[in-house]
Amino acid sequence: MRIAVVGGGVIGLACAWRLAGDGHAVMLFDGAREAREASWAAAGMLAPHHEATADDAVWRLGTASLARWPAFAAALGADLDVSFSGGLLPLITAADQPVIDAKQRFLTAKGWASTWLDRHELSQREPALHAAGALLVPGGRVDPRRLTKALRHACAARHVDLRYGEAVSEILRGGLVAGDSSSPEKKSGTEHRCDLTVLANGAWTPALAQLAGIALEGEPVKGQLLRFDVADGTLRHFIHCHHAYLVPRAGAGVVVGSTMVWSGFDKTPDDDAIAELAAQARRLLPALRDAPISETWTGLRPRLRTGMPVLQRVRDDLIIATGHFRNGILLTPITADAIAELAGGAACGVDVSAYRL
Numbered sequence: 632m633r634i635a636v637v638g639g640g641v642i643g644l645a646c647a648w649r650l651a652g653d654g655h656a657v658m659l660f661d662g663a664r665e666a667r668e669a670s671w672a673a674a675g676m677l678a679p680h681h682e683a684t685a686d687d688a689v690w691r692l693g694t695a696s697l698a699r700w701p702a703f704a705a706a707l708g709a710d711l712d713v714s715f716s717g718g719l720l721p722l723i724t725a726a727d728q729p730v731i732d733a734k735q736r737f738l739t740a741k742g743w744a745s746t747w748l749d750r751h752e753l754s755q756r757e758p759a760l761h762a763a764g765a766l767l768v769p770g771g772r773v774d775p776r777r778l779t780k781a782l783r784h785a786c787a788a789r790h791v792d793l794r795y796g797e798a799v800s801e802i803l804r805g806g807l808v809a810g811d812s813s814s815p816e817k818k819s820g821t822e823h824r825c826d827l828t829v830l831a832n833g834a835w836t837p838a839l840a841q842l843a844g845i846a847l848e849g850e851p852v853k854g855q856l857l858r859f860d861v862a863d864g865t866l867r868h869f870i871h872c873h874h875a876y877l878v879p880r881a882g883a884g885v886v887v888g889s890t891m892v893w894s895g896f897d898k899t900p901d902d903d904a905i906a907e908l909a910a911q912a913r914r915l916l917p918a919l920r921d922a923p924i925s926e927t928w929t930g931l932r933p934r935l936r937t938g939m940p941v942l943q944r945v946r947d948d949l950i951i952a953t954g955h956f957r958n959g960i961l962l963t964p965i966t967a968d969a970i971a972e973l974a975g976g977a978a979c980g981v982d983v984s985a986y987r988l
């Protein structure tokens with residue numbers, strides 16, 4: 632089949648790569664020359680358990696994807712800066728204890744091992760963390776910028792026709808219209824025929840779906856992040872709690888996030904949020920006290936009204952793969968497999984019908 636993928640973030644790239652691996656002729660369109668949206672902005676935690684409170688469809692998809700991550704990373708065969716050593720849920724105040732206890736009960740009931748580390752054990756595993764103890768929860772982390780780069784190379788190696796700088800303006804029956812987003816003359820666009828289109832353009836998917844007559848309600852959720860410039864090894868695991876999250880990145884310090892702001896497509900940074908996140912991070916990790924903040928940025932999480940992703944063949948010639956909200960990096964491998972199944976490939980092993988409009 633001839634397949635067009637819209638969106639060059641991790642979701643579009645992974646779908647394109649997977650579909651090309653199944654023998655399809657794939658084109659990928661992204662309006663930007665360098666995709667720097669949610670996938671570029673993400674912290675990179677592979678953490679289905681940290682925010683889960685129940686055995687719901689999002690948690691099930693997340694755990695299925697986490698299980699696929701090691702093979703996915705190995706298949707990309709690149710220097711991703713990926714680790715599966717788990718994440719910590721620290722005990723900072725007395726109010727954290729019931730949350731930690733409930734998390735451990737939930738994971739145990741579902742057959743996932745988690746380990747309580749008392750102050751002494753924690754000081755061996757994560758010496759710089761200032762906490763009375765922590766629950767070590769299965770999970771991982773990856774540098775999302777390296778992941779995006781690796782997926783782009785992997786797509787090129789499978790002869791995906793990568794069309795960055797070409798924004799899609801219309802979804803047709805059996806095709807789409809795309810134009811050079813930097814050139815006013817070419818903006819009107821060129822028609823490209825295909826058997827199947829995959830809409831995977833993150834927070835912008837609802838608008839494009841609407842042009843195809845499909846009602847998809849969603850609104851981006853802005854997140855503020857920053858990065859401290861510290862030596863590798865300052866932090867060994869990612870830390871996730873309601874105060875802030877901290878994620879180590881090889882050769883790139885420690886990333887700290889994040890806020891949740893509903894302000895449409897506005898990406899303006901928030902100086903107060905940066906100061907508050909930095910203060911929280913320094914309380915958790917006193918080693919950051921004198922470390923410079925080397926970068927601050929914001930990103931738009933693609934959230935649909937239900938808070939769930941949609942992975943669905945909505946028409947013979949149209950698939951939607953969006954709404955990954957806070958977990959798109961984690962959900963990249965399972966999404967690629969699910970979309971390959973919807974395109975007629977092998978069964979992906981999860982019930983894709985749970986992720987419909």
Ligand SMILES: Cc1cc2nc3c(=O)[nH]c(=O)nc-3n(C[C@H](O)[C@H](O)[C@H](O)COP(=O)(O)OP(=O)(O)OC[C@H]3O[C@@H](n4cnc5c(N)ncnc54)[C@H](O)[C@@H]3O)c2cc1C
Binds near residue numbers: 798
């Ligand atoms: C602050 C923050 C922290 C996060 N942390 C994590 C985390 O720790 N772990 C995790 O798993 N997830 C995290 N996420 C979520 C994750 O980043 C997203 O769910 C995921 O990146 C979504 O990927 P995507 O490819 O769907 O969208 P995007 O990466 O946003 O890509 C969409 C692409 O579509 C392109 N596009 C838009 N419109 C058009 C058009 N008309 N034509 C052509 N191209 C178009 C854009 O240029 C863009 O490149 C975080 C997100 C944010 C913002």
